[in-house]
Amino acid sequence: MDDATTQSEILRLRQEITRLQAQLEAQQAFPELANLSKDQGFITDLARFAESICTEADVRKKWRLSNEDWERLGSDDALVRTIEDEKIRRIRNGTHAREKAQQVFVETPTVLGDILRDNDASPRHRIEAAREIRAVAATGPEAQSPAERFVITINLGADQVLRFDKSVTPVANDKDVEVIDSTAFPMIAAKNREGNDDNGEPL
Secondary structure, eight states: OOOHOOOOOHHHHHHHHHHHHHHHHHHHHEEEEEHHOOOOHHHHHHHHHHHHHSHHHHHHHHHTTOOHHHHHHTTHHHHHHHHHHHHHHHHHHHHHHHHHHHHHHHHHHHHHHHHHHHTTTTTHHHHHHHHHHHHHHOOOOGOOOOEEEEEEEEEEETTTEEEEEEEOOTTTTTTTTOOOOOGGGHHHHHHHHBBBBBTTTTT
C-alpha cells in the first residue's frame, strides 16, 4: 500500500470517527430521542408516515416532537435504515397493503352517497349504491360474522334442501331463524300426502 492510499484511508477513518462522535453526542444530549429510536411503535409510525398513511403532524403530535427533534431524527442514518427495514417487513406481511386499503375504504360511503344522490346516474347504479351503503351501515344480525351464527342444512335429495339459520346469542326479531328454502316445500307436501288416509287424517 503506497503512502497516498494510506493517507486516504486515514482521512476516511477520521471522517467516520467524527461522524460517529457527533451522533453519540447528539444521543447523549437528547436521551429521549435515543430511547424513541428503539421503540417499535415509534418505528412503525415513522414507516407509516413514509408510506403516506399518516402525516408528519400526526407523528409529531403523538410523540411530542419539536422541529429540532424532527430534523435530528432525519439525520440519524441508523434510524433511517431501521425505518426502511420496517417498511420492507410491512410490505412482505401485507400490513402496508391492508392499511392502505382501509384508508381508501373510508371514502367508500361518500362515493356511494354521491352516486345515490346523482339524478343523472342510471337507476341500476343508484340501486347498487343503496345496497352497498346498506351493507356498510348494517348492524345487528345482518352484520354478524358467520362465527356468530349457526347454520344447519339438511339435503333431502332431488335438489331439495331444508335450512335452519339462527344467531348463537338471542337476538330480537331474528328473521333468519328456521328458514326453510322454498324448494323444500314440494317434497314436504308429498311426504304429508303419503302419510294421510282418504279422510285426511294421519294413519
